[in-house]
Amino acid sequence: MANFLQIALGSSHELEYQILLSKDLRFIDHGIYSELEKEVGEIKAMLISLIKKVRLEP
Structure with missing residues (x-):
């Protein structure tokens, strides 16, 4: 699952x-740029947080 989240994070970097x-x-x-940049930043933060949680689970 972490691999798919990493791919999503990479895609968000490309979108940025x-x-x-x-x-x-x-x-x-x-x-418009400022608004989109803020939204992408929030999504990236959520993905990073989720990746960390998934990696910590056994």
Whole structure:
């Protein structure tokens, strides 16, 4: 299960980069970028927490 969560975390890192690229290419404005970046950060934190919990379980 931890492997699938690691894949999800990797995908969230890719999404984070794509959001940044979209802002740099001016496909989205700074306000939308900030909102999306915050949401992705929250999701990444939840995934990291879940990965830690899964690894600690026997």
